[in-house]
Amino acid sequence: MSLNTQARPTSRPAEVDVLILGAGFAGLTAARELTQRGLSVRILEARDRIGGRTWYADGLGRRLELGGTWVHWTQPYVWAELARYGIGTVPSPAPAVAHWWEDGGPRSGDPLELLARLDEPNRRLTAEARTVFPEPFHPLTQAALVEATDHETVADRIAALDLPPGDRALLETFWTLNVNGSIDAAAYTQALRWVALTNGDWAINFEACASYKVDGGTARLARAIADDTDAELWFGAAVEFLVHDDDAVRVTTADGTTHVARHAISTLPLAALTRVRMTPELPQAMRDAVHEGQAGLGAKVWFRLEGVTEPFVAFGEKDWPLNFFQGEYPDGDGIIVIGFGPDASAIDPTDAAAIERVIGRLIPGARVTAVRAHDWVSDPFAGETWPMHRPGYLTHALPGFHAGAGRLRFAGSDYAHGWGGFIDGAIESGLVEARRILTEHADAGVRLLAVSA
Ligand SMILES: Cc1cc2nc3c(=O)[nH]c(=O)nc-3n(C[C@H](O)[C@H](O)[C@H](O)COP(=O)(O)OP(=O)(O)OC[C@H]3O[C@@H](n4cnc5c(N)ncnc54)[C@H](O)[C@@H]3O)c2cc1C
Known part of the structure; x- marks a missing residue:
């Protein structure tokens, strides 16, 4: 070049x-x-x-992905490029524990328990994925079906499932994470499209979104x-x-x-x-x-959390300034964590105390000692x-x-x-x-x- x-x-x-x-x-x-x-x-x-919108930059004493990160073998084009240039992938650590918010308080448990809680609601929500998108790389082959659904939001369809309040709150915060924005603004067809791309399996889709990083x-x-x-x-x-x-x-x-x-x-x-x-x-x-x-107007922040050393996954509620956390790199007596939230304007990504207040609801007593982020929504060359x-x-x-x-x-x-x-x-x-x-x-x-x- x-x-x-x-x-x-x-x-x-x-x-x-x-x-x-x-x-x-x-x-x-x-x-x-x-x-x-x-x-x-x-x-x-x-x-x-x-x-x-990918940016592998210095931060917190290492290199961090400030933007796009995870890739997966269900993604044929990026996978072919990795093979072409002989570049491998590295896994994100499997979480040892899950934290989430339920009935007004923090809960902790086995990550598999949390996945199991999300399973049936997600299956119901995305049951039509392969009917509406039988060929996901040709999203309009069933144009009439897509047209009939394309006015609906993810929030509309979650509400229509009539779930018990705890399951509904978990499903809402899960899709708020996927949207990186408000589920009231996101098309339900986009949720179906995502899941159709992993053969109708929402859990594989979740794996594709947050499990394997580009080596280097x-x-x-x-x-x-x-x-x-x-x-x-x-x-x-x-x-x-x-x-x-x-x-x-x-x-x-x-x-x-x-x-x-x-x-x-x-x-x-x-x-x-x-x-x-x-x-x-x-x-x-x-x-x-x-x-x-687009509806993706949220935040991604990296921070160092002191007092926690084991990889973890955590969900807050859908309208928290940060509603999802993944402990990514153990770091001495702490761990380097990624947080996502639905509204970039709701959190100052440089404000360690503000981030600590949010994660502190799920992991009381944990201290945020350093932060690193890029505000993509305010960036004139991204805006989303x-x-x-x-x-x-x-x-x-x-x-x-x-x-x-x-x-x-x-x-x-x-x-x-x-x-x-x-x-x-x-x-x-x-x-x-x-x-x-x-x-x-x-x-x-x-x-x-x-x-x-
Ligand atoms: C926080 C975050 C997390 C993400 N996580 C993932 C993930 O885990 N996995 C995944 O696959 N994807 C992820 N994505 C999405 C992924 O990064 C993007 O979809 C992808 O990189 C977009 O590539 P692109 O070439 O389409 O657009 P861009 O990467 O946005 O490239 C467009 C280019 O145009 C330039 N530009 C803009 N305006 C102008 C102008 N007026 N004149 C000249 N140049 C201009 C920009 O500077 C930019 O370089 C994430 C994105 C973000 C922001």
Whole structure:
């Protein structure tokens, strides 16, 4: 990959075949596919690093995944990339104990007991997964069924199960974790889609979400893909304006530079599209989706907890500022813990005392001695965490993003066909959109040959 990080005096750099907006997993994958087949590619990345919503950074005396982390063999695209580059996985530790909140107080027990409590309610909630999504990588094969369900929220469907209060509270907090946001804002179809991707098994889905990490960190995989392309990579290139027609795409970045290409792939998160003006504007349904954003607006924080040394798993209630905890790395007389919460604005991720107050409800007396986090929701180049769709997104907006607009295409985990919201979906959509451009290119070549013959 050739890096172009110097100050850029030119207002009109050389034209390329394809501009890629964003150097996360979708952008890097698309760049590799296109350059390896001979197309010239320039990636415009607003930040000064690759990886996007994955970020393997220093913190708490080690390296920590501040964003996307876990991968699984049920995720075919990321698994293939790991095999391609000879990168393994490392397991998160099996929890020795579970803590949860019930009837107004803390409870502790065997993690299997907690899983067992979640089993039947989850089976009932997701029983239709394979009926509505028989082919999860083609989510609209049963369009009528999806349409009939896509207006409902996860909260609606949990309420309809009419569970005993304790089971209902546990199921609500479990899905609040999965949404990383409010279950009142999250589409029920997204819950079904997730579970359909693990053959209808919610427990395997949970395993896929929080069990196996990339050995050497997500940055290692992102770097391996980046090293496999000779695309130009421009850091500090925040796209602000985009004009597209049937012939070309013109993209202007914050410093006034305009880049021109025959095609462009935007891999910007849905929320980050609010900052890009487009001419012509996107169709109304897509603009509405950009305006509404995703439901994943929560927090992920790392902290060191003193007084606990055994790996544990813990659930608070759905509206706590942090409602899920996983003890990840034993650390002397403490343990380094990941916490998730549904609303990034409800917790200051740098405030150890605030975090201690929440975890202290479940593990009284434990002390938080250090914290590390990134606020993805306030980050202008993310604006969301993992993309959990709102009601209607799947049926009304996603087909438009898949179709693209003229020479502009959309890739990224917000627009994936399969594992939407995951690294896998980002890679999948990068492959799909690169292939479509390659096919168009090849067709154009054939047409030119036919004209000149
Ligand atoms: C806290 C958290 C935890 C997660 N946990 C997991 C997990 O355990 N497992 C999993 O599989 N997934 C997880 N995810 C989701 C996963 O990280 C993302 O879905 C995936 O990395 C998205 O890749 P992408 O290429 O689609 O988008 P991104 O990674 O967001 O890449 C888009 C790129 O576009 C750039 N950009 C934005 N705006 C502009 C602009 N105007 N101009 C130029 N560049 C711009 C951004 O800087 C970014 O680099 C998590 C995400 C978060 C935030």
